[in-house]
């Protein structure tokens with residue numbers, strides 16, 4: 053089969069690989085119909101995630117058709133069209149039993165702090181991902197779900213990560229009616245978080261980024277006010293002035309390890325790999341939220357230390373909430389929202405790229421070229 | 435004004451927001467939010483086991499020493515091999531996830547592997563090609579200048595080619611220096 057493989061920082065190519073095999077009775081093999089490149093993939097692409105091996109196939113956002121099932125699979129059949137959450141999880145460990153699907157203890161030998169994720173290095177379990185023609189899907193009875201007939205492929209694709217994560221991020225922010233909400237980052241996660249903040253009853257939503265074309269999307273798709281942080285000497289001061297000196301009730305950080313806005317933080321983290329991530333946006337969130345407020349962190353960071361302004365968080369009495377999103381838990385309610393016409397996830401898709409050209413897709417996503425927000429990968433021209 | 439008790443008023447009333455934004459307030463009640471409360475034991479998962487069957491272990495699978503046993507299911511992509519594999523094995527066997535050494539060794543192994551695999555590729559029918567693999571051929575068609583206008587990240591984007599080519603330039607200079615010494 054054809055599969056994207058990692059060849060070292062900033063380098064990927066498409067190679068011929070063996071089609072994955074059933075390795076456990078509850079495995080399925082899924083033929084990928086659509087995949088996506090996620091902002092998280094950039095952390096791997098840039099070589100920031102420890103134990104990212106040469107030859108690894110990335111891709112944790114994908115939908116497909118069941119090609120083969122293991123002997124104990126009951127809920128899926130060959131030929132079913134399925135959406136697969138980015139989390140790999142068993143359903144019955146201590147954590148899964150409490151709904152913490154992204155924190156499963158039974159799927160990742162390489163780390164106890166991290167759950168299982170498709171195509172996301174060995175630090176998340178060493179599973180090849182879905183930017184390929186076929187993928188091994190463990191615990192087929194637990195994670196994947198049949199795609200409802202009425203749901204479009206690209207909408208289903210975005211359910212597997214970006215949409216569910218943004219929706220989850222807004223929930224972690226503990227939004228109450230009339231709250232002021234700032235969202236840092238206008239990528240797919242930030243856009244969906246901003247849109248979801250309204251569902252929770254926010255009174256005002258402000259999205260902050262430096263990419264004007266993404267801020268345009270934030271206005272149009274997420275009905276948000278926007279601020280371009282590059283136009284302010286100090287965006288934290290603007291966050292205070294915009295709220296009469298109070299700070300935002302809730303701030304959602306949807307940027308993560310490669311945040312810009314402070315050259316030293318960015319270069320020490322993203323280029324030199326001396327910190328787990330560049331916490332610029334996280335620090336802005338901590339400083340821009342009001343005292344007693346909540347910061348919800350959706351941005352991903354590597355496992356080593358990062359220079360976070362913890363003292364401010366402590367002195368301000370903040371609640372910091374975060375996790376990898378437990379994706380499938382969001383689905384029943386999200387499907388209702390989509391069906392009610394409250395949102396159309398695929399509105400944020402900007403590019404459709406054949407798998408063979410994925411190297412160009414990575415470069416464009418990394419350098420944010422050509423108005424890219426969400427690129428969809430097509431494994432087979434059909 | 436935070437100097438007084440009242441909250442600054444909002445520009446729009448809930449009625450105005452509801453009229454303007456599809457679905458405004460649909461999840462106002464926390465009970466309608468699927469991740470509230472964070473921990474719940476009443477969710478259906480589809481699992482039909484107490485503890486999953488164990489996947490066969492085809493080779494001694496490396497694992498964090500914080501795991502008291504090998505988890506029943508794991509990835510088998512890219513098993514440990516070569517010098518990088520030895521460093522990784524040591525990082526897993528010796529240091530917990532709480533230790534910086536664990537992660538720094540894994541990062542070092544990544545760099546060792548990208549160098550050795552890059553060199554090894556030259557002995558294959560498909561050597562690494564930095565031009566196609568970095569995707570920079572897409573630049574001319576993708577509005578390289580307009581896309582970057584006014585952006586703060588452009589300041590460090592210039593470092594990207596250096597990260598890819600830097601080790602080769604350094605290696606080349608070192609090779610020249612050695613050759614010179616040998617020839618002298």
Ligand SMILES: NC(=O)c1ccc[n+]([C@@H]2O[C@H](COP(=O)([O-])OP(=O)(O)OC[C@H]3O[C@@H](n4cnc5c(N)ncnc54)[C@H](O)[C@@H]3O)[C@@H](O)[C@H]2O)c1
Nearest residue numbers: 091092217237239240241307308311312313351352376377
């Ligand atoms: N928690 C989860 O489950 C989960 C799931 C998916 C993605 N993520 C993480 O969420 C983050 C965003 O993902 P994405 O797909 O939207 O990525 P993306 O790269 O498309 O978007 C990131 C955005 O942040 C902007 N940005 C950079 N520095 C900033 C700053 N200091 N302030 C404000 N904006 C800034 C960038 O310009 C960009 O638009 C990533 O770190 C990703 O790993 C987490």
Ligand SMILES: [Zn+2]
Nearest residue numbers: 090091092213
């Ligand atoms: Zn993702």
Ligand SMILES: [Zn+2]
Nearest residue numbers: 142145148156
């Ligand atoms: Zn589990």
